[in-house]
Amino acid sequence: MRVSRRDFIKIAAASSAAFVLAQYKMDIIKVFAQHGDYVHICWLNGAACTGCSVSLAQAADPDLLEVLMSITTYTSGLPIALPDWMYVVHPASGSLAVEYINDWIKHEGPGPKILVVEGAMQSPGFCETGGRDFRDWVQDTAQAADYIVAFGSCSSFGGIPHAKGNPTGAMGVQDFLIEVGMEDKAKGVINLPRCPGHPDSLILVLASLLEGVVPELDKYNRPKAFYGRNIHEEQCPFRAFYDRGIFADFGQSEQGCRFKIGCKGPVTWADCPTRKWNDHTSFCIEVGAPCIGCSEPAWPDGDYAPFFVELPQVPTLLGYPAESWGTAFAGAAALGVAVHLARRAMKKKTAEKHKEKGGD
């Protein structure tokens, strides 16, 4: 039984909670299996650390092996397939490797051709593979691709290599395609930032694209299903401490909000607290670290650095700075009913905001 397009949209929309994705695991595998012979993925590495490839190998719902074993390529009937080209796992090197990328470029249907880029784009001359500038490879493959996925912060927005100083002119794939006059292709790039990219986001988007469904994107071309909610406002399990003005210190983190040690959760939109990482094991905030905001275009600069320094603009509640809330609310008697009512009003407002976003 084929997974219908409609079902798939449902999965993509619902997937912001990890357990939902786990529930749909078999459906995702089915999509890959159904498309069997016609899955054509070319995975290129630019100014990358290979962390995104490694991250994909940590996928759990379904895991990488389940995905690869559900695909068969070239009507081989073999129990496992490979992407048409992927640097890190491919048997071939050298001239044969170059030929495979060129074959992918020339290949014509059936089934969509998906280009996955890992690592940043750079000014001419900074990255070469197979005797050509990496920029040339991306232009040619992007031209041939039905869909382009930028996996990880580097290929999405430039990431670490585009940190202030940016000696190599690093940028994301979308900006690069605009720079070389390929605006049409740039528009369709699906960005899956975070450092590294989250494997769930890639596997779900690939399955979704095979079904011909482009997930709903936000203004930075990120699927809303993964990047639609603010970490601090809408998801963080330590939020209750913030509201009570209890703050964690370095190395003392089981009790307390990480705001004071530099947490960028208030300015970050990603589903880490609900999805978590490595088979739902943990995420940065859970181990006492601040969120560093790796899913955002300005990262690692702008609001996001220095990582261990409190956000400069302290959000205030009823005019009280964060550090004095505990006292303020402990002394609720002094403020009396006013505070109580204000908080109730705020809760209502948050609920309404949730409702508005319900369609994401």
Added chain:
Amino acid sequence: MTSFRVDPISRIEGHLKIECKIERIPELNNEYFVTECRAPVTMFRGFEIFMVGRDPRDALLFTPRICGVCPNPHSITSAMALDDAFDATPPPAAILIRNIEEAAYYIYDHLIHFYLLIGPELGVIMGPEYGAPILPPVAGIAGLSKGIGTHYARCIQVQRRANEVVAMWGGKFPHVTSYYPGGVLVEPTLGRIANTVTSLVPLWEFVALTHIQDIMNLLKANERLKEVTGAVLGVNVGLEDIGIGTGNFLSFGMMPEVESYEDDWLDTSKRNNSLIKAGAFYDGSRHPLDENKITEDAKYSFYDVPDGLHPWDGLTVPNKDKPGAYSWTKAPRYDGKVFEVGPLARMLNTFGMEWRIPRVHPITGEDYGDFVYRVRNPKGSVLDRIVARAACVLLVANSVFKYVNQLVSLVKEGRVSTMNKKPVPKEAKGRGLWEAPRGALSHWVKIKDYRIAHYQCVVPGTWNWSPRDSKDRPGPGESAIQCGTTWVPTLNVIEIANALYSGWGDVLAQALTKLNPKYARLNMEPTDTGEYVNATIALLVVRSFDPCLACGVHIITPSKKTYTFEVGPGLCSLY
């Protein structure tokens, strides 16, 4: 004489290519052998530029992004460099948590190298009986090969479990976030400890039983390989005879003991009590490490800097047009000599030429017999590097249970503090030295006005894949490829597999060519004279080092293209 090149090389980390001159050797059945090799690492370490001016603590989160395959060693090495600069010795619980996190990470790293990166070559050499489980899960032929891909597939799951332990303590993998100068941010809750033990037991079982058995099978298959090469070349050539190194091995040590942390570990000239000792192994024995003897040459590197600078004084002034230069790595040398780093260096410095590692089940106590190995080639070889990697991972899998037990004792005593918190110093310097899976790793930081003023990383990829130095001596990787025994057959992979084990090549051909008919030409590279030669053995030598080269932003030197290198004037002057 002719030549060939391989570009790109897959199943390694980073963009490396090799250029080899080859010659027919009349004494060896007139077969081709590599006579000269250059391995340009085409990258530039931009990290050292854009980290300058930042909060020193940002290094904890920047440096892991140097490499997503080995992010954890960069995390801990930058943490130790900052411990040093902040004058903050971590409390015992933090030392143990760092050890546990790094140990779990280490298990993942070495396993994927054996099964996913070098495995396909080894599987072919090991034949239908021993090699099948190591190959990717392709199709077998009934009666000829059984269980193809079973260990390969298992490894994908096992590495995932190992990284879940890393994530328990580090938040996520790759790129953990819980390190901090003077300790770790995470607290040792009983939940984390219990989950760690639960996850570690199957990891130990895979390492000690499955992986070590595969290594023993490799040793058996190696004997078969010698017979076949004997028939073809007239000389028995095994894996211990290819990829011969320099005989100089450097280790910085890893996994300190809590009790002797200050007396033994912090003094890098000691490091006698840690799981892996620090030292320089040459002339058949270990000598104490002297970190002042680390220097970098740049004669053949694209930098206008003097030869022989210590990382404290390291300069990074790029010059793409420098005459004679061919690589963007500098050439690190120890005591002015070429040194190899990596698992073999760790084992030689810690145990000498003969290793004996127990295999006692951490829960049941069942003894599966010691793993014993005597180094076959004291100068280093493909075989010795692969076996040393397995020995290291067994050693780590054994000792991680000790660290967990020690942590449980600390928690029972209430000594749960994981942080010796110190403010960011106005002016300071610090260095961290550690063993990444691929070898000796060091970070050198100088802080001025509470900001990073100088950051130099000397990474394993630079040691092993250094170009020629000021005295024209090739780096360890180049030496190993041009050591004289790198056979470049004109037979293809299928024909060689058939020569090794009757019918084995046909099994592989059937699977590979079904995947894509072009796989019949796997590793066949054209020479200048238009002949096709088989680069498999040269690649095996490359992969025996487990190259990991992303340590910086890639930069290239297309021979006929020009490009401009633009660095703001202020940036360079900071070095």
